Amino acid sequence: xxxxxxxxxxxxxxxxxxxxxxxxxxxxxxxxxxxxxxxxxxxxxxxxxxxxxxxxxxxxxxxxxxxxxxxxxxxxxxxxxxxxxxxxxxxxxxxxxxxxxxxxxxxxxxxxxxxxxxxxxxxxxxxxxxxxxxxxxxxxxxxxxxxxxxxxxxxxxxxxxxxxxxxxxxxxxxxxxxxxxxxxxxxxxxxxxxxxxxxxxxxxxxxxxxxxxxxxxxxxxxxxxxxxxxxxxxxxxxxxxxxxxxxxxxxxxxxxxxxxxxxxxxxxxxxxxxxxxxxxxxxxxxxxxxxxxxxxxxxxxxxxxxxxxxxxxxxxxxxxxxxxx
Amino acid sequence: xxxxxxxxxxxxxxxxxxxxxxxxxxxxxxxxxxxxxxxxxxxxxxxxxxxxxxxxxxxxxxxxxxxxxxxxxxxxxxxxxxxxxxxxxxxxxxxxxxxxxxxxxxxxxxxxxxxxxxxxxxxxxxxxxxxxxxxxxxxxxxxxxxxxxxxxxxxxxxxxxxxxxxxxxxxxxxxxxxxxxxxxxxxxxxxxxxxxxxxxxxxxxxxxxxxxxxxxxxxxxxxxxxxxxxxxxxxxxxxxxxxxxxxxxxxxxxxxx
Numbered sequence: 001x002x003x004x005x006x007x008x009x010x011x012x013x014x015x016x017x018x019x020x021x022x023x024x025x026x027x028x029x030x031x032x033x034x035x036x037x038x039x040x041x042x043x044x045x046x047x048x049x050x051x052x053x054x055x056x057x058x059x060x061x062x063x064x065x066x067x068x069x070x071x072x073x074x075x076x077x078x079x080x081x082x083x084x085x086x087x088x089x090x091x092x093x094x095x096x097x098x099x100x101x102x103x104x105x106x107x108x109x110x111x112x113x114x115x116x117x118x119x120x121x122x123x124x125x126x127x128x129x130x131x132x133x134x135x136x137x138x139x140x141x142x143x144x145x146x147x148x149x150x151x152x153x154x155x156x157x158x159x160x161x162x163x164x165x166x167x168x169x170x171x172x173x174x175x176x177x178x179x180x181x182x183x184x185x186x187x188x189x190x191x192x193x194x195x196x197x198x199x200x201x202x203x204x205x206x207x208x209x210x211x212x213x214x215x216x217x218x219x220x221x222x223x224x225x226x227x228x229x230x231x232x233x234x235x236x237x238x239x240x241x242x243x244x245x246x247x248x249x250x251x252x253x254x255x256x257x258x259x260x261x262x263x264x265x266x267x268x269x270x271x272x273x274x275x276x277x278x279x280x281x282x283x284x285x286x287x288x289x290x291x292x293x294x295x296x297x298x299x300x301x302x303x304x305x306x307x308x309x310x311x312x313x314x315x316x317x318x319x320x321x322x323x324x325x
Numbered sequence: 326x327x328x329x330x331x332x333x334x335x336x337x338x339x340x341x342x343x344x345x346x347x348x349x350x351x352x353x354x355x356x357x358x359x360x361x362x363x364x365x366x367x368x369x370x371x372x373x374x375x376x377x378x379x380x381x382x383x384x385x386x387x388x389x390x391x392x393x394x395x396x397x398x399x400x401x402x403x404x405x406x407x408x409x410x411x412x413x414x415x416x417x418x419x420x421x422x423x424x425x426x427x428x429x430x431x432x433x434x435x436x437x438x439x440x441x442x443x444x445x446x447x448x449x450x451x452x453x454x455x456x457x458x459x460x461x462x463x464x465x466x467x468x469x470x471x472x473x474x475x476x477x478x479x480x481x482x483x484x485x486x487x488x489x490x491x492x493x494x495x496x497x498x499x500x501x502x503x504x505x506x507x508x509x510x511x512x513x514x515x516x517x518x519x520x521x522x523x524x525x526x527x528x529x530x531x532x533x534x535x536x537x538x539x540x541x542x543x544x545x546x547x548x549x550x551x552x553x554x555x556x557x558x559x560x561x562x563x564x565x566x567x568x569x570x571x572x573x574x575x576x577x578x579x580x581x582x
Contacts, residue, residue, distance in 0.1 A: 059553070061545070289374075291553050
């Protein structure tokens, strides 16, 4: 049975990954043998400078979902490379690094620093191995396999997000593609009129894949105080509540572009994940449900495997985009 | 995917008084590992409603693990229908528990409000092995919130009670009990847990009298594992997660508004 999937020149052992910002708990808690079974790991979005995050309250529980406004609390790209990346590499699963710049220069700065990671690794390898043993970074487990652009960032000329503007999306993707030594995935926001157009713009910019969806802008109000319950005023809605909308958007994008799609939005189990794959997703990511059931990504993987056995499917590619119309 | 996710069998689930329930489950390894002030994160629903797990301080860990809770929301109300023999999806033990008192400590004063009394019993079980004078100042809303006091008295803790309505003990908030105790800046150590305004009051009192202590804090929590960074609170050292850096913090460290 073949579960492997490909994005650009990178092969993943299976299509199951995690959404950025939902996996990152301490090493002392996770069982390495189990985490190693995942297709890829996406750490929390990294910015150029460290960010302390938003004031509390940062999350609110909603019907089958949650609103979050964490504010991308992270140690910045230098802190990430020094303190976090070595531990993520130890897991031994390809890493997709989610990054966000508050302007194009910051995006470029982050990518240059990530490019340097491979350069220094290649140097180390050359010193320790003879040149014939050298294998490109992308084939080695545990290395950086791709970069995911979190396009839910400010679009400076307009008062929108980059992911809400076709031109801004195409430009930033193009700029990063020119310099990145890694495949580039564009992560789209669902807070748009036509997500198919934005996906096409990312593809035109040279994106190697599209991932979607990010969260929906959402609010919750305390009727006693008549104030927002969220410290940041608004937040992003995620979880099973948004799954049917995410599924429709994934299918729409799959029909619009030729590059692979990574689908996410409220996936809780294998059946949910299979819906996304049938709708056209090459990979699927578990997000919010990691907070409820840390085993959810493995349950998804096991469930997909059983589905393939039961339906005598030899290759997972037979499932991807197999929706009958 | 985690070492700390397990399914346990419910031993009992009993209503102790008008407002408090105790759930006991069979988790020998957890009972052995848990430190006072740590918590368990329980999935109360079989489906997706409510979505989040619910965090509970460990009340006691002897042969079995016990938690104390008040069925007031959708999660705790589902917990109240669990029966002997049911299975329970638990993450734990999680978080950073209470620091032990400094060397010079002779008197430990626990100050708790409502269900915030929960982590004080497991703490008592540890501290009573040493020769501290153990005191509990407890503030409950009504007579229906004071049941657990018996278990503290049985453990040799000197207990003072206040209720909002005066139905048991002194009338008023727990702060009316502060003058019952002779606090000593050198030899007293405080542990506190309860609603934020109460902890803030204890913090101000402790600062004024130069007494050290630990506070167990709460915030809305999603993962419980330090991954989502949703339960951060403000401290003198910046934002810290209640679930991983806490729930126990140095009393003077937490910033309240």
